[in-house]
Amino acid sequence: MEAGSFQFAAADVSEPISLKLSEGVHPLLVGGRQALFSARGEKLYELNGTAALLASMLREGSTFAALAAALARDGFDGEAANGTVMELLCQWSAQNVVDATMSPSDAPGSWKQCIHVAGVDAAIHYAGAEQYMRISPIFSHLAHPISKPATCIDIADADGLTFVSCNGGSASVIGASQAAPFIKGLLVEDILAAAPPNIALHTACLAHRDRALLLGGPPGAGKTTLTVALSRSGFDYVSDDISLLGRDGRVQGVPFAPAIKDGGWALLRRFCADIAALPTHMRLDDVAVRYLCLTQPPPIVWMNAGWIVHLRRVAGARPELRKIDPVAALVRLMDEAHSAAGAATLEEMRTLIALVERARCFDLIYSDLDAAIEALSVLCAED
Numbered sequence: 230m231e232a233g234s235f236q237f238a239a240a241d242v243s244e245p246i247s248l249k250l251s252e253g254v255h256p257l258l259v260g261g262r263q264a265l266f267s268a269r270g271e272k273l274y275e276l277n278g279t280a281a282l283l284a285s286m287l288r289e290g291s292t293f294a295a296l297a298a299a300l301a302r303d304g305f306d307g308e309a310a311n312g313t314v315m316e317l318l319c320q321w322s323a324q325n326v327v328d329a330t331m332s333p334s335d336a337p338g339s340w341k342q343c344i345h346v347a348g349v350d351a352a353i354h355y356a357g358a359e360q361y362m363r364i365s366p367i368f369s370h371l372a373h374p375i376s377k378p379a380t381c382i383d384i385a386d387a388d389g390l391t392f393v394s395c396n397g398g399s400a401s402v403i404g405a406s407q408a409a410p411f412i413k414g415l416l417v418e419d420i421l422a423a424a425p426p427n428i429a430l431h432t433a434c435l436a437h438r439d440r441a442l443l444l445g446g447p448p449g450a451g452k453t454t455l456t457v458a459l460s461r462s463g464f465d466y467v468s469d470d471i472s473l474l475g476r477d478g479r480v481q482g483v484p485f486a487p488a489i490k491d492g493g494w495a496l497l498r499r500f501c502a503d504i505a506a507l508p509t510h511m512r513l514d515d516v517a518v519r520y521l522c523l524t525q526p527p528p529i530v531w532m533n534a535g536w537i538v539h540l541r542r543v544a545g546a547r548p549e550l551r552k553i554d555p556v557a558a559l560v561r562l563m564d565e566a567h568s569a570a571g572a573a574t575l576e577e578m579r580t581l582i583a584l585v586e587r588a589r590c591f592d593l594i595y596s597d598l599d600a601a602i603e604a605l606s607v608l609c610a611e612d
Contacts, residue, residue, distance in 0.1 A: 311388075322402035340361045343374060345373035353365070354384065357386065364412065370524065428474040431565035443534055443538070450540035459606075467481075470485065479534075486523050539592050543594055
């Protein structure tokens with residue numbers, strides 16, 4: 230444990246967390262039916278009687294206990310009232326319909342974890358020991374003493390829910406199992422916002438003989454599973470999800486702990502014997518993941534890209550590496566690239582072009598994990 234990275238004290242979350250409709254959200258009657266209008270989202274949400282009751286209370290501000298008590302008076306039993314309130318608050322928070330207000334992060338009782346990742350300095354404040362033990366190991370390899378973090382994330386547990394705010398703003402309402410992926414998402418937003426002059430690529434990154442192997446592909450292509458397996462088969466792990474491309478054409482991974490979806494757990498059991506014992510976390514899209522916590526951060530170095538491989542997993546397919554030209558490789562990378570400005574500049578395009586012209590670019594069609602490992606090991610051994 231690095232000195233100065235953590236601060237401990239007794240937890241203190243004694244004040245009820247205040248809940249209210251977000252600014253610009255208004256209850257409306259449409260043809261005699263209840264609805265919520267979100268000006269920011271430019272959306273209209275139809276409400277049933279239960280949701281309309283809660284929305285009317287949230288218009289002036291309320292608490293979880295008051296909302297559940299109102300449903301109990303409306304005929305719900307205690308468990309059903311709590312469950313309904315929890316479900317609606319999480320749904321409305323994801324839709325930016327409800328905001329929560331919680332105590333500031335510097336109040337006595339917070340457990341503090343300071344991290345540095347991809348140029349972003351952040352402090353995560355946990356409300357108590359259970360929460361800290363559940364979430365902090367996922368980010369512990371990024372621990373770094375920071376006196377003035379640019380990003381401060383506050384987390385509190387109350388009423389069976391988790392509340393997360395960033396830089397003192399309104400808190401989002403999520404399930405406890407969603408906290409770690411949600412925090413990672415906040416950090417990724419900051420990394421992408423701070424990316425210029427670098428370009429963020431939605432690719433995994435492995436190091437092999439001082440060069441980078443970039444793996445891209447659509448959701449479900451097995452990018453993270455294959456990345457972890459390769460890192461146990463002679464490659465060095467750098468990142469499973471995001472890479473940065475610098476102006477000079479070199480790349481660097483964003484070294485979060487790899488997040489393995491449930492489809493990869495059995496496949497990786499022989500590479501990671503303890504994967505079945507790891508805690509399960511839920512992304513906001515209801516995808517279950519387990520994080521392979523890292524004991525130390527991967528080497529943070531800029532590398533030339535030796536290989537760019539776009540994954541295509543096809544059931545029953547024999548492994549096949551198909552060489553693709555720079556134009557095809559560029560199209561695939563642009564589908565998975567991010568520009569903070571919302572549009573690629575000519576300079577960014579030239580940087581991407583230089584990347585695909587210098588690297589060897591392939592599609593990998595595969596079904597079997599071992600066959601994919603062998604194909605990529607042979608490919609990278611050729612150079």
